Amino acid sequence: MKRRTLAGLLSATGLRPLLASCLPPRGILGLNYHRIGDGSRSNLDRSLWSASEEAFDRQLRYLKRNSEVIGPDDIDAARKDRRSLHVLITFDDGYLDNYELAYAALRRHDLPATFFIATGFIDRPRLPWWDEIASLVRALHRGTLDLADWLPAPLAVDDDTREAAIQTLLATYKSLPAAQAAEFLARLRTVTGGRARGGRDDLWMTWDMVREMAAGGMTIGGHTINHAILSGLDEDEQWQEISGCAARLERETGRPMRYFAYPVGGRSTFDAASRRCLERLGVRYAFSYYGGYTGAGAEIDRYDIPRMPIEPYIDGDWFRAIVQLPRIFCRRTQA
């Protein structure tokens, strides 16, 4: 049964609270967001909008009532407390709406969160590859994309197939080593006519905003410089991305980078070299992104702390099921 259907059924029948009292939620649950607001008309990657302003506000209210919302500095204490559910609210990348909408809502509810920043986007505002891919395909009225070196068949783009085509291209990009991914994107620019729009002035936070959030009780963590998929790089290149990010964060916020989130974050996106780089820098915890949660008393891998993606299709019943029944609704995925 689909998780949304199951969550709806458990809610309608009143079984969710009953089950939650038999399987009380305990441990540490990481939630991950990217953007807040309405992306339904954006020419960028719409899957990045995790929740509307209203939905995010409802989620915060629910978390405040039903869990202990913590920052990563509290993880050690939370591991010792085996009776409560501790929730980490995290955001990746550094989009402007994180400051304008998410931080504003977190302040209203007086809740902490962690923002993992790809420092290159703040220093040199530009479209990241996922938004560029979406924008290139949206600018194309209709056509067939021939990417013979990478896709088994030409990809048709029209109003009916556009969103599926974007998802296929994003998945292809993520599967490639860094050099080939750059070639793939260059080829996509050529075959689409290269008309990506946006990304300079209004996409990312500024360092002033980041500093204000840090002063306001938010934790700022690292997410590389260029949002590189680390496992596609050799160890020297990984070191440049991770240590360069740490140096920029420390210079701008005055605090060392103690926490890190792997770009993309699936099982195959980081490796032993990534862990060695984090260790050398004294990073305390690093977060992945393929589902899961840490049950009370469970062993943790400090460089693979699980997080659950929060997506716009996760409705209220589903969100409450994630929080109340993590043992059922927060499984780790294979990818």
Ligand SMILES: [Zn+2]
């Ligand atoms: Zn990211």
